[in-house]
Amino acid sequence: MTTVRQFQVTFDCAEPERVARFWCEVLGYVPPQPPDGFASWDEYNQTLPEDERDSWFACTDPNGVGPRLFFQRVPEGKVVKNRVHLDVRVGTGLVGAERLAALTAERDRLIPLGAVEVLLQEADEVNESCIWMNDVEGNDFCLD
Incomplete structure (x- = not known):
């Protein structure tokens, strides 16, 4: 029997905190508390060597x-389409115009x-609607 393991999704980016805070807003996630003994992430960052400052950030599902x-x-920017992307499931269980309305409302919130x-991508005989988007650094994701 296979054991289900926890996993994290890692994004390569130029500005980790900026991208992480964007995804917090998209998903309702929260940044972790700063390490013990520090009142903020800025305070923690100031203790690191300059080349390590602001080199990473994370966020988690509060639930x-x-x-x-x-x-x-x-150091490098995004050059081609991502091979892995997130599908943000805002239209689950919805079809037709109701699904499209939910997707476009979320798109309008994220822009x-x-x-x-x-x-x-509007619905056809086989697939329901979805919206392909880019985050603040051009990473692909879909509203599905």
Whole structure:
């Protein structure tokens, strides 16, 4: 019998805290508390060597259900389409116009946060509607 393991999803990015805070807003996640002895992440960062400051950030599901998201700074930018992306399930159980309305409402909430719509895929005979989007650093995700 296979054991189910917890996992985290890791994002490569240029500005870990900025991207993490975007995803907190999208998913209702929260940043972790700063390490013991520090009142804030800024205070903690000031104790690190300069090249390690702001090199990572994380966020978690406050209900403990979803995976931890980890954001790490990398020197290179995104060049091609992600091979893995998140599907944000806002239309689960909905079909047709009702589903499309839920997806577009969520899209409209996320655009002021820095998300960009790439493609609206409207329902056909086989698939329901979904919206392909980019986060604040161009990482692909779908409203599904």
